[in-house]
Amino acid sequence: MRTTVALRLSALLGTVGAAGAIALGAPAPSAEAAAAVADGFASQNGGTTGGAGGATVRATTGTQIHSALCTRASSSTPIIIQVEGTINHGNTTKVSGSSCNTAADKIELKEISNVTIIGVGAGATFDQLGIHIRDSSNIIIQNVTVKNVKKSGSPTSNGGDAIGMESTVRNVWVDHTTLAASGGESAGYDGLFDIKDDVKYVTLSYSTLSNSGRGGLIGSSETDTANSFITFHHNKYSNIDSRTPLLRGGIAHIYNNHYVGLVESGINSRAGAKAKVDNNYFQNSKDVLGTFYTDQAGYWQVSGNIFDNVTWSSPGSENNPAGPNVTSNTTVSIPYSFTADTASCVPSVVASTAGANTGLKVSTGSCGVTSPSPTTSNPSSPSPSPSTSPTGNPTGVNLSIGAGSDGSSKASGTSYGDVRDGNLTTFWSPSGATGDISIKWGTATTVSKINIREASGSSIGAYQVLNGATGAVLKSGTGGGVITFSATSTTKITFKITSSSGTPKVAEFETYAS
Known part of the structure; x- marks a missing residue:
């Protein structure tokens, strides 16, 4: 006698870019093709x-x-x-x-x-x-x-x-x-x-x-x-x-x-x-x-x-x-x-x-x-969390999730960890108009792109992106958003705010391999 079961497949992972869409075998799907509904x-x-x-x-x-x-x-x-x-x-x-x-x-x-x-x-x-x-x-x-x-x-x-x-x-x-x-x-x-x-x-x-x-x-x-x-x-x-x-x-x-x-x-x-x-x-x-x-x-x-x-x-x-x-x-x-x-x-x-x-x-x-x-x-796939970059922002694995963080002095009620918690409603602010915030790893990690996502009311002026392990300047500019630089293997990336017209508020400091 035949018993009947309806196999239900849907996607578990959100879109995974080049850093995450690696073949699993022959033939092997990318992680984004995983079955989601048990x-x-x-x-x-x-x-x-x-x-x-x-x-x-x-x-x-x-x-x-x-x-x-x-x-x-x-x-x-x-x-x-x-x-x-x-x-x-x-x-x-x-x-x-x-x-x-x-x-x-x-x-x-x-x-x-x-x-x-x-x-x-x-x-x-x-x-x-x-x-x-x-x-x-x-x-x-x-x-x-x-x-x-x-x-x-x-x-x-x-x-x-x-x-x-x-x-x-x-x-x-x-x-x-x-x-x-x-x-x-x-x-x-x-x-x-x-x-x-x-x-x-x-x-x-x-x-x-x-x-x-x-x-x-x-x-x-x-x-x-x-x-x-x-x-x-x-x-x-x-x-x-x-x-x-x-x-x-x-x-x-x-x-x-x-x-x-x-x-x-x-x-x-x-x-x-x-x-x-x-x-x-x-x-x-x-x-x-x-x-x-x-x-x-x-x-x-x-x-x-x-x-x-x-x-x-x-x-x-x-x-x-x-x-x-x-x-x-x-x-x-x-x-x-x-x-x-x-x-x-x-x-x-x-x-x-x-x-x-x-x-x-x-x-x-x-x-x-x-x-x-x-x-x-699959239209029933779960909506992305706040830490998933929207269209036009980097895709792939945000290397900051699961990493560590530190920085210069912080404003009351803010935390270094708030820049890597996947939550846009929490943030880090320096105690003054300037300061720096870093993402760090236990082993060397290759990074070529960051995304500084500002909280509401933030004001970031000039910045430097530093190789936190050596102090080398990787990029300079103004404002937040997506910042690309030459691929660098390091244990620490630092975002240094050198000027601002108000209070800088970094909700997420995302890091990407590419």
């Missing part, structure tokens, strides 16, 4: 949009990711963090701020909301460093690889989970990710995708999970049953011992996944859990569905699945495989629409779409594959 259970409870409508910042280290979170105006200010390169223990430190709560041994998304982390360019790899989501909501993680995260040995991170969520988490979409280990618990690894302690409205889509003893769980014990409303679709599980996933309580929808080489067991529904299992392809595996290692029963509703060279163990007091004659023992109501591919084409569709750096391609729902539509074709 499907599955992540589409419920108000939906999951991540940082849509917020500022965009590029990060090449874990510290820069944390800095981007910590320099937002608040813990709920939307932000899109484009990640490129390898994120590891060596470049990830704890960063403090009123809008974040981070840690040095993991990428910490704690007590925050409205965040997107998306891999761009040559790709984003979190190497031996897990992503931890706690007490947070409206989070998107897309197009990244997380590998070899350990709970024992060295180094350790995130309790051994590649991606873990716990403690009152709501609305998370994990999409087009590659999650991998290199062994089981004895080798120091735990789960690839773990959910516990009251997590709801989550979708894992178009991802690969491989080479692990444990694929993932929903609920950490037989009493941790408040987690619910989780969708798994178009994922590939390969060379996994068990837990694809392990379900304790709650409701899960599992469709169009490809399972290959499950060694001990697969979907383990127990402790009252209910799983709707539709149009999946199970191959060369053992005990792919049932209740295992407990006498606390779970339940399933099945349709349209293919079992290709699947073996089944005998029932026992703590072992209740669903096969070999797989039938439903419950019914599960799904509140959203969807269109499932027939199971026979799932291996080919998943092979073309699942994992990081596959171009964010998705299924058409009829055994075909398509790429997401670009931002400009």
Whole structure:
């Protein structure tokens, strides 16, 4: 029987210029072509949009990711963090701020909301460093690889989970990710995708999970049953011992996944859990569905699945495989629409779409594959935030978001950080008619253009743009607005106001690579 789901694609990121529109693979869209509206259970409870409508910042280290979170105006200010390169223990430190709560041994998304982390360019790899989501909501993680995260040995991170969520988490979409280990618990690894302690409205889509003893769980014990409303679709599980996933309580929808080489067991529904299992392809595996290692029963509703060279163990007091004659023992109501591919084409569709750096391609729902539509074709895309430059101003990534700032003395009620918070209603003013304000980075950054956006009533006369690291004058002129100069690699750019006819007020000091 065919189940139906309507795939909904729209744009997540605002227009990204030359600095941000870097190919992700072959063929790979620019970041602006990312899918924006989550499907599955992540589409419920108000939906999951991540940082849509917020500022965009590029990060090449874990510290820069944390800095981007910590320099937002608040813990709920939307932000899109484009990640490129390898994120590891060596470049990830704890960063403090009123809008974040981070840690040095993991990428910490704690007590925050409205965040997107998306891999761009040559790709984003979190190497031996897990992503931890706690007490947070409206989070998107897309197009990244997380590998070899350990709970024992060295180094350790995130309790051994590649991606873990716990403690009152709501609305998370994990999409087009590659999650991998290199062994089981004895080798120091735990789960690839773990959910516990009251997590709801989550979708894992178009991802690969491989080479692990444990694929993932929903609920950490037989009493941790408040987690619910989780969708798994178009994922590939390969060379996994068990837990694809392990379900304790709650409701899960599992469709169009490809399972290959499950060694001990697969979907383990127990402790009252209910799983709707539709149009999946199970191959060369053992005990792919049932209740295992407990006498606390779970339940399933099945349709349209293919079992290709699947073996089944005998029932026992703590072992209740669903096969070999797989039938439903419950019914599960799904509140959203969807269109499932027939199971026979799932291996080919998943092979073309699942994992990081596959171009964010998705299924058409009829055994075909398509790429997401670009931002400009979708009228429902979120409006740009104040920090997004209007037509005629620079496009691309504003390098000031997530950077630091300092300057000369400031007028009462103003702040250096106000020039990089993406908010045109806040600003910095010098204590007199002249002064300077700077944007600074922890590593050398190439800048060739700035945009001085003045607040209402501002009066900027003559200025100099300085290489703050050397003191060299890059440009001189009068007034604010867009200022272009020769590309300069530096750790600090300074805007020095040398005269004014009134009070200078800099609302945003934007910096761009080109």
